[in-house]
Amino acid sequence: MRIEDAGENSVIAWFADHASIEVNEGVVATCNSLEQSMGDALVDLVPSYASLLVIFDPFKTHHEEVRQRLLDAFESSNTSKTIAKLIELPVLYGEAFGPDITRIAENAGITEAQVAELHQSVEYRVYAIGFAPGFAYLGEVDTKLATPRLETPRQIVPKGAVAIADRQTAVYPSQSPGGWNLIGLCPTRLIDPTAKSPMSITVGDRIRFVEIDESQYLSLGGEL
Structure with missing residues (x-):
């Protein structure tokens, strides 16, 4: 693991030069351990594919102490104890709802229905949250x-x-x-700014997509 200062009150730890499930599991396990050990000196933790950004209160700790806490958390973390919750997300597939699904199907030499089937066939991992609040990067299709x-x-x-x-x-x-490239619509609300935990999905979670029809989509609160 490589640790660097990222600002006057932050450090970043690089777990590897590549992303993988195993590397990301280490990121999540270290993140969980550090969250428990830093107490009120911790401002925020930002886990990603192969890195962990630690933002701290400079009036309660300093870079060197955070570096050591990171190393201790990494060495003591146990990925086997990390429980990744499984979330099912309903999807209304089709060109009327995801205009790029036809092109993806044509490029792959398959039908739109097969695109939907393949998209549902994988259990995805949340590798990072970014771009916008609640935008989860899932892999791999x-x-x-x-x-x-x-x-x-x-x-x-x-x-x-x-x-x-x-x-x-x-x-x-x-x-x-x-x-x-858009392939469908999901009616599930992924972020609620008024909730205690605004984002329902976190790094390390497992995601499965489940196909629904238009009536189910509308009954689940979806809008067309």
Whole structure:
């Protein structure tokens, strides 16, 4: 593990030069251990694919102490004790709801229904939260579905849009610009600013997508 100062009140730990499930499990386990050990000196933890950013209160601790706490947390963490919760997200697939699904199907030489089947066939891991609050980067999609980002991003991507970029997939938690390929819509609310824990998905969680029809989508609160 490599640790560097990231600012006047932050350090970042690099766990590897590549991302993998095993590396990310180490990130999450260290994050959980550090959260318990730092107490009120901790301001925030930002886990990602292969790194962990630690933001601390400079009036209660300092860089060297945080570096040592990081090392101790890494050495004492046990990935086997990390329980990753499984979340099922319903998806309304189809060109009317995800306009890029046809192109993905054509490029892969399969049908739109098979795109939906392949997208549901994998249990994904949340590797990072970023871009926008609640935007979870999930990996990895089947190689047949891997599709580069759009050359020209859309100015408006609807809330709940289910998308693919390269071998990652995600659900847009709110309306925003975006350059990922859209394949459907998810009615599940992924972020609630008024809740004690605003984001329902965290790094390390497991995600499964489940196909629903239009009536189910509307009954679950989806909007068309």
